[in-house]
Amino acid sequence: MSRPVEFQVLHRDPASLARRGRLSTPHGPVETPAFMPVGTQATVKGLTPDQLRATGTSMLLANTYHLALRPGEEVVAQLGGLHRFMGWDGPILTDSGGFQVFSLAARSKITEAGVAFRSHIDGRLLELSPESAVRIQEALGADVAMCFDECPALPASKETIASAVGRTVRWARRCKDAHTRSDQALFGIVQGGSHADLRGECAEALVALDFDGYAVGGVSVGESREQVREALRVTTPWLPEDRPRYLMGVGRPQDILDAVATGIDMFDCVLPTRNGRNATCLTGSGQVKLRNAAHRLDPRPIEEGCDCFACQSFSRAYVRHLFMAKEMLGPILASIHNVAYLHRLTRQIREAITEERFVQFRLEVLEALGP
């Protein structure tokens, strides 16, 4: 049986669980491990599709919650779907809205049916359920859709997390039943916090439902590196070898290196664009704060040796000036660099896996990044 998104493992690192693979989607291939920039509102903030492609982006993520609220999935559908709407002809993944409903929306009420909440934009009363999350994602038309899951606010008791796991599995079944598009993959999301038994229970139940891929949920921006490693340690062993594995919301270079070592293939995170808008740049030797007065006359690019558009064209002194003068081009250039940096990191990871030197590569990069 052919799947809408096929995954192929091309090479396994002999000294870790790292693997190099290829995701074949209706909008082209994605070499993995891969980083997906976040285009929350159908735009990766400040970047045109051309600029995004030039950073090395092959697949991006868009947020169902935000797009359902504004402009509304029916608008996107009527304009030809998300790819055409935003002028991006490469692969797209949409999340289910679950995470945002629990973190952004006001006064959420959760029942077995779904979640009732108020829009963070205008206070409108809305509902999201497994069925509607799938229906909205089918209208948006991404290459990969995600199951609607329950994301308990952490820290939480084991009882709360166990209850969320139960519901996440029941909702996953309903998502699978509701899903009809044959040109769109559907991934399950494993919850369970740092509890090996709950993660295992959740993963087994989802694997029995035979999804096109599996995500590790419940780990996101702001967690410590140890928390991320712990969640992975207790989860990835349960995920099938022949399906893509996606760690949601994680994009720190250190976390990516750790996660790849446990067999993760896909990542998304707002980090490169959010940091970029805040004048903080990712480089192989750690973060560079462009507002720092030290860069006032600094003729060097953001990162020496970087082949991104920002580094090929401008000095730190110029980009610093743009930030000091509150010019849009500052956030744009810093975002371009940061996204390009993460794509370069994953490209180097893929090469290291193929050449069976990933473990050494990981240690070298971690050392250069510093604390």
Added chain:
Amino acid sequence: MSRPVEFQVLHRDPASLARRGRLSTPHGPVETPAFMPVGTQATVKGLTPDQLRATGTSMLLANTYHLALRPGEEVVAQLGGLHRFMGWDGPILTDSGGFQVFSLAARSKITEAGVAFRSHIDGRLLELSPESAVRIQEALGADVAMCFDECPALPASKETIASAVGRTVRWARRCKDAHTRSDQALFGIVQGGSHADLRGECAEALVALDFDGYAVGGVSVGESREQVREALRVTTPWLPEDRPRYLMGVGRPQDILDAVATGIDMFDCVLPTRNGRNATCLTGSGQVKLRNAAHRLDPRPIEEGCDCFACQSFSRAYVRHLFMAKEMLGPILASIHNVAYLHRLTRQIREAITEERFVQFRLEVLEALGP
């Protein structure tokens, strides 16, 4: 004697004073009539140099006042000059700071020596004089520098304007004496309001000083179309045929058409980028307000038939969504379109002059633009 910027009239319209020409600068040629987008702080807001070039921009303007305040001309000079600093290898014109000192700065005090004022950014006490305005512009290193002039706030009595004309001429002489860069042109600025005698007096005195080009000052954003026409009517007859003529701060399509008919060759204006950031787009049939609910599902580009990047790639519905969602890409795309629109207009004007049908072309465009 060879000039740093040579001007050549290529064709004259037989039925008006319109002319097609070419400005040859150290950074390449500019076909005239030409529109120059404004890069106030060494960036045309939101656009990369590539995007700017793709709109059809050959020459741009940067503001001496803003750059002297931030990052400081010594920073720009140390980073290799304005072209290298901002990554723009095409021609650049800098204004003298005169207009901003009179309109933006706080508590300006004018004496024969120059203007003392407080920075609008941090209240610092600063001075600008003919000599320092030239010195700063030489440090910035644009292809064309402008004389430091006195711009009286309008409306003003004829006496006030006459006094400003006298000072503008004396300052122009000091600018000329202070100017040393042989790879940079210096243009004089004609003041005199709507008084034919004062404009004539000012122009004659400046022409006697033999500048590389002449600007019509004292006309800017916010003036009525009649006021612009009146200032031109009393000024352009005094300007030498063999030098470029530049109408400062004007960029409404109607004004450009009127001004070309009186023999103006160059324009600059913040209009296309400022309007663009405000979701107002220029088109051949008048302005399009993208926030209008009528565009919610509008699959058309901003302007049908436009070959700019924004129109080739996106629907009005998408650009409207970007504005409603406060996404940076909205202002970027609308600015790209607006700048491209003005370049297309001036290109069509040049073609119409060559084909000796400018008068008819002007009437057709004015009619299509509507009131």
